[in-house]
Amino acid sequence: MLIIGGVFFFVLMLLLFLRIFRGKLLCVPTLKIDDYVSVYTYAQMKSATKNFSAKLGEGGFGSVFIGQSSDFTEIAVKKLKIVDQEKKQFRTEVQTLGIIQHTNLVRLLGFCAEGSKRLLVYEYMPKGSLNSHLFKESSNSLCWKDRYKIAIGTARGLAYLHEQCRDCIIHCDIKPENVLLDENFSPKIADFGMAKLLGRDFSRALTTIRGTIGYLAPEWFSGVAITKKADVYSFGLMLFEIISGKRNKSKFNNRRYPYFPLYATMKMNEGEVLCLLDRKLCGNVNIVELIRACKVAGWCIQDSEACRPSMGKVVLMLQGVIDVGIPPVPHSLLNLVDAEEY
Template sequence: MSTELVDAGDQLSYFALSFAQPSFAKTNLESCKSSCTSNCSCLAMFFQNSSKTCFLFNDLGSFTRPSSTSGFDAFIKVKAGGIGSGGGSNGGKGFPFGAIISIALGTVFAILALLFVAFRCYKRRGRGFQESHGDSSEDDMFLENLSGMPMRFTYKELQTATNDFSVKLGQGGFGSVYQGVLPDGTRLAVKKLEGIGQGKKEFRAEVSIIGSIHHHHLVRLRGFCAEGSHRMLAYEFMANGSLDKWIFRRRDKDQEGEFLLDWRTRFDIAVGTAKGLAYLHQDCDVKIIHCDIKPENVLLDGNFLAKVSDFGLAKLMTREQSHVFTTMRGTRGYLAPEWITNYAISEKSDVYSYGMLLLEIISGRKNFVASETSEKSHFPSYAFKMMEEGKLGEIFDSKLNLDKEDERVSTAIKVALWCIQEDMHVRPSMTKVVQMLEGICPVPKPPTSSPLTARLYSGIFKSISEGGTSSGQSDCNSDVYQSAVRLSGPR
């Protein structure tokens, strides 16, 4: 087959010219053309007159048309007489080459546009899979390095156990909790973590912390699921749910009796919770700060045995560490002053939260209730005042019958007020709290509420009396300041 070189002029460039090595150097145009003509594989040639270099190309891609001359003379090999034959005004070049180039470039750009759209669609579809696959691989590596892990369930097993997540028990931290039953009849509470981010951190914290420890007053992690994008935690089922629904007054007064705990049961719950925290602080290989002690995280089994739950915000400390700096986490209304003032925290921060919890167990009410009179709105301040006036009965839940001979009432009140001292060094350890509650050691009268505590809540009282809320750190209301808002940050 006869071929010829068609002159494309100096308005055409080729992307490979920016990095390809010259086929010949120190040559001339005619020699370059002759080399391409005699080479069966050559499809195009470019000659740069300024450097006397010749470029031969066996494969062709996309041509470009620069705004100025390219500096190269371009020639394309075609079938002899196949283009522009017939002796038009262009002579030997008689063909509409500009039109051919325009069509070729338009076709190339159209193909590139289609490829770009297809790529975007693929990335959009695959993003979720890639994220979940990446998280899954990362979690698999994390889990492989853990010892003493609980059972690992498949997603299908927990989906079957929960009857496709049909019975919702409640809303926990970072996910919903569903009732489940294993084939052997074991009842479970399955927390289905929602989303990534904090949910992923909670998953790792729960598996690594609670999965390796066992105590009578800590909720037991039966197993977990880490499959694709699914992250679930399977706990032992606690028949009586969380403590908050048993100690706080219900709006439906007709059913209030069903949810009212007697003082003996409440006291046992307080002692059990204290024992669980003492174990975390003193008896584990590493010191564990729970960071989110509140009634919602104290669960009760069928016999009202208290167990601490929800370790998603927990912080680990070595035995050599006395305190640690970390981002704010926990729930408003139970946070120790050091959280708010950005001081280092320690296990004494849990002690403060426990003291706030104990006051709520004793009083049967939230520690902050805007509908109360200003004196009782912040109940801890009111409790300190009643202790000073010798009116401990005013702190006790009015829905219960107070036995003035029961020393456990005054003991619990004084222990609670010791726990919520502003100075963390004054607060007792949880081991000491257990000893005081069980009567092993005496409970001295605690110091009165600090001036700082009064200042912290003076803005709250003022906003209540004015019928509104103030701005800044004192900006809180009955719905927000109690326990509805969790403040958590990366670990």
């Protein structure tokens, strides 16, 4: 009788649980990983996103939809395309973001791995990605104060990944699309699908090329093992984009120096920086910060990894704690121009 009574009580509590949470947009997760990351069912994801009806964006990886949790908090749900590469990126993202927490890293709330379906659930970032603000022609362009705050915040996030985590984490795909902005335009680094984890006993990782053309450090193409300085190089190129509002990989309207990072480093050496500023800002800039940011970007994109600063040092440079000298013009940029002349 005692056993029967126990079974009856268990069934009763199970039915009560199901009734309480029926109809919720997103049910309480069934499992927690490290008290941070939750595991959800596909049915919960469909309910939370109203059958994936409101798309925030789309890329080669799949699509992102806005949803709502049980406490009516907005969330972003990334629905991955089902191919082997995306499955690998899914595992990397969960393993990476599931063990780290930082104010300048997007928070992974949970995931779904049901059958062949792969979904990731993030905190919702209402201002979208950095690229949506930098490269559009609009009178509501990011002001210099916000741009500089975004640069420092992104640098802090990378410094945390490189220097403060249990394992050194190389993001491998730093670009404006992967920097998200909250309601106050504070940045959070996102999309860790290509990240590489290094034990603290290792400084290099031999891996196939990963990342985005236009942000890749020279060592990616030489076949050598990469270090966290590959992220530093990508950050430097992105910093030039924050300053100029121009894609670094697009041609610049200058016959002598058509590639903007080259034009920027040449102008720094000539003592001119205002010509590098995004025209949409109409000259509204802190000139000291502008000069400092240009110099930092120039040092970050040096050909030699040894000449690039660590991200921790980049933070101190941008904050004005460390003086920044004028960087030399990288030979690889000059070679690009020489190649175009033939």
